[in-house]
Amino acid sequence: MAQSNMQSVAKEVPVETGVERKDRRKLSEMLTRIVASSHVLYGKVRGVHWNVVGPNFYSLHKMTEEQYEDLHTANDDMAERIRAIGFTAPTGLSTMIKNSVVTDETELLKTDEMVRELIEDHEKMAKLLREGVTEADSVDDPKTADMLTERIGVHEEAAWMLRATLS
Numbered sequence: 340m341a342q343s344n345m346q347s348v349a350k351e352v353p354v355e356t357g358v359e360r361k362d363r364r365k366l367s368e369m370l371t372r373i374v375a376s377s378h379v380l381y382g383k384v385r386g387v388h389w390n391v392v393g394p395n396f397y398s399l400h401k402m403t404e405e406q407y408e409d410l411h412t413a414n415d416d417m418a419e420r421i422r423a424i425g426f427t428a429p430t431g432l433s434t435m436i437k438n439s440v441v442t443d444e445t446e447l448l449k450t451d452e453m454v455r456e457l458i459e460d461h462e463k464m465a466k467l468l469r470e471g472v473t474e475a476d477s478v479d480d481p482k483t484a485d486m487l488t489e490r491i492g493v494h495e496e497a498a499w500m501l502r503a504t505l506s
């Protein structure tokens with residue numbers, strides 16, 4: 340009945356697409372770390388977008404807007420990939436912070452300090468994604484590997500663009 344479906348809670352579902360459960364499970368844990376890190380980074384990029392001051396205001400304000408919009412879309416795709424390989428996506432800000440390689444920042448920093456921190460964060464993301472690609476390749480999941488490969492380049496490019504605003 341429709342009503343009982345509405346009361347259901349998301350849970351693991353069987354997936355028979357050729358990747359073993361234990362491998363999909365491990366991959367879903369890796370994707371959870373990636374989604375969580377990307378989510379924390381999203382929040383930090385917004386913080387810079389709102390609080391940037393100084394001669395590079397306009398370029399950094401625009402650049403961070405492009406970056407958080409990209410993170411928003413990519414994160415949605417990667418969280419949904421976890422569902423597609425049979426597992427449940429992370430929920431709740433504290434879950435994101437707990438599973439993130441990007442450290443949450445609550446202190447308001449100087450603009451150049453915020454930018455330097457974002458550069459490091461994008462580099463951490465690229466590094467984590469590279470591990471993700473290796474893992475996806477090792478269990479023969481080219482779809483996940485493709486998705487994550489694409490993200491490596493985006494973060495490397497974001498780090499370059501931010502670095503170029505610092506003299």
Ligand SMILES: [Fe+2]
Nearest residue numbers: 388389400404
């Ligand atoms: Fe805005």
